[in-house]
Amino acid sequence: MPIERITADDLRDMEHQEGLVLQGCGGEAQEWLDGINDLLTQDGILQNGNRFETVKVFQHDGLTNLLFPFEDIQVDMGKLAMWRLQTHGAFGGTWLSDYVPNRLGEFRSVRQENPRPLCPLLGQDGNIFHLMGIAARVLRQNGMAAEAKEMQTRIMGGACHSYEEALGIISEYVETELSPPRENRTKKKEKHEHER
Template identity: 55%
Template sequence: MTIKNITTNDLRKMNNKEGLILQGCGGEVKEWVDGINDILTENGILLDDTKFDNVSVFQNEGVTCILYPFDNVHLDVGKLSMWRLQSYTAFAGTWLSDYVDNKLGGFEPEQNKAEKVKPDCELIGQDGNIFNLMGIASHTLKQNGMADEAKEMCSRVTSSGSYCEALNIIGDYVNITDGSEQSDDIDEDYDERQMMNL
């Protein structure tokens, strides 16, 4: 059995996960886990001889809570839902998703986390040669400890089919910013010449 101590911030990162949270679990965590496994097995909720082997313990609002994740267990979810409602006064059981939404303000958006990773890179106003822009973006990534991403970006850019596609690829890795506050568009003839250079 694995018992892991986590924080409420860890819970907010569990997007696309589900589990049962029991609140007010004082005493030995192992006794709680063994007891709940026995109860759910006797009630025909845990199926195929599976049981909760990996649980997480966290504190919130002065209360000890245990998360029983649904990974690697076979459950009769309908029966579990009924048991959760019937035993609420004893265990204050709730779903992970409901707990995070109602008590922690919701899960951290995955999209926002991805956007935070992209460093700012002043490319607007620079020499528009795609290899120059790629070099600047690569340098920015390496400065931010993202050497693997820099290598991947360069590989994708050099195998792209057009100047516009190459710019879009660079934009996947860095936030393209304007260091000179000048955002004149590159003319179409220049685009054509750059395509020839790829």
């Protein structure tokens, strides 16, 4: 299937893959697939008659974006890197490995390897913005600036509808008195993965 619709969150499971992400691609995805194949062939970037057979379409920050995966394709990476830089103003091109940490937080496996840092909140001012600020500072101090930004975006981006939800999101990123015991979290995650 040449056009595959995915969610932006699906990209976080693609740590061991690479591809070209183009941002702000309105219109028909098939036209983009054909057009990019023609452009990259004409510029000598796609080699030996190779063409992208599929493109993954996803939405993020109100934009329609395309991922051209580098699976089973011969590409002159040096030329593609130059093309990406020269056309960045038109296409917002970036690598998948840069897009995820810069736009979506981290790849899921990276998050699982990094245990949540300890962040006691008991006795603190209960204002949710104050608590979020404390948690963000703890994350940044532990080299997890991307997670701090992701946490704040999730809380303030409209997906969070109550004080309790916000506290729940904070406790996903840092270990607080509100966090469920580790064995409960593992079971919950496994259950959630099977429900997808």
